Amino acid sequence: MGCSGLFLFYWSVIVSLAAIAFADDYDNYFLCRYVEDKGNYTANSTYQANLNRIVSQLSSPTQFNYGFYNLSAGQSPDEVNAIALCTGDRTQVECNSCLNRTATELMQRCPWYKEATAWSQFCLVRYANRDIFGQLENEPRTCAFNPKNASNPEQFNDGLIELLNNLSNIAAAGGPLRKYAAGNLQTIYAAVQCTPDMDEQNCTACLNYGREELSKCCKGRLGCRVLRPTCILRYESGPFYQTAVPPPSPPPSPSGREGLARAPAPPKLLKFNNFFYFF
Ligand SMILES: *[C@@H]1O[C@H](CO)[C@@H](O)[C@H](O)[C@H]1NC(C)=O
Ligand SMILES: *[C@@H]1O[C@H](CO)[C@@H](O)[C@H](O)[C@H]1NC(C)=O
Ligand SMILES: *[C@@H]1O[C@H](CO)[C@@H](O)[C@H](O)[C@H]1NC(C)=O
Ligand SMILES: *[C@@H]1O[C@H](CO)[C@@H](O)[C@H](O)[C@H]1NC(C)=O
Ligand SMILES: *[C@@H]1O[C@H](CO)[C@@H](O)[C@H](O)[C@H]1NC(C)=O
Ligand SMILES: *[C@@H]1O[C@H](CO)[C@@H](O)[C@H](O)[C@H]1NC(C)=O
């Protein structure tokens, strides 16, 4: 008993160290997918030049905007629209660095398609030759899992489903600035997020599809990521997220100018039952 306990302890230390090393290697998390029937662009085309402009805009975004970006470059028929999102627990510096690397890698690793999406550990980037803002999208999508299996899959799964249901409700109700929730149930850690251009209904729909997919692709796995264009779901058997970054306070409003519209109050961060709620 004591012996196997000691063995398990060392084993879990080794596994944790391996997980940290893995987490540091950015490229292990990068995935990209394209939409085949939305057309191709060619080398040195106007579309490619517009894509390069999007990448440079994403590489030095001036405003944090809660880690969400809606960008556009060029004119129809070569107009590129892009949406980018960082996970709700990343600072502006971490977010900018993720967007720069992910957008650059997306053009290199999924080239020549007019419509493509990339996901990495802390952000997603997508572009298309059409209006994509506010629209629930199912394609392209993918899923990535840790090959280790839970030792008690049924119990693990019941807990996971309950946790993801709760987090999905919180994220979908998160308002127009950020739709993110993270929390744990014992040793199951999970985070879900929609791009905040989804309204509550479309965010809920996206996360519902995501949970369905999760119950197939991730079945029994100790960790998994379900990656869609408008929402992401992730769980692990250890903590992988930081405390959510509170949005910056708005500048003090000048007195005596009551006619001016006020900036919306920043969401308040409340920690309750290991969940982060945004109001
Ligand atoms: C688009 O580009 C891909 C990758 O280069 C190629 O496999 C595919 O045939 C192209 N599709 C069209 C319609 O040209
Ligand atoms: C695109 O431009 C580069 C640099 O100007 C050039 O080397 C390359 O041959 C061009 N490719 C095509 C397909 O025109
Ligand atoms: C974006 O990444 C490239 C390397 O891929 C680097 O040269 C460049 O300075 C980065 N841009 C910003 C704004 O960080
Ligand atoms: C998002 O970007 C598109 C393309 O530039 C623009 O038409 C739309 O107004 C933007 N939406 C918001 C809410 O900024
Ligand atoms: C939800 O997504 C659908 C499908 O893209 C879109 O037609 C609809 O306008 C979206 N709903 C809202 C309220 O934005
Ligand atoms: C995990 O379970 C799946 C399906 O039950 C099985 O195919 C796979 O070999 C298992 N993986 C490990 C590492 O045991």
Ligand SMILES: *[C@@H]1O[C@H](CO)[C@@H](O)[C@H](O)[C@H]1NC(C)=O
């Ligand atoms: C989910 O929410 C319900 C209702 O608020 C609560 O009773 C339950 O403890 C929550 N479960 C988890 C895993 O957070």
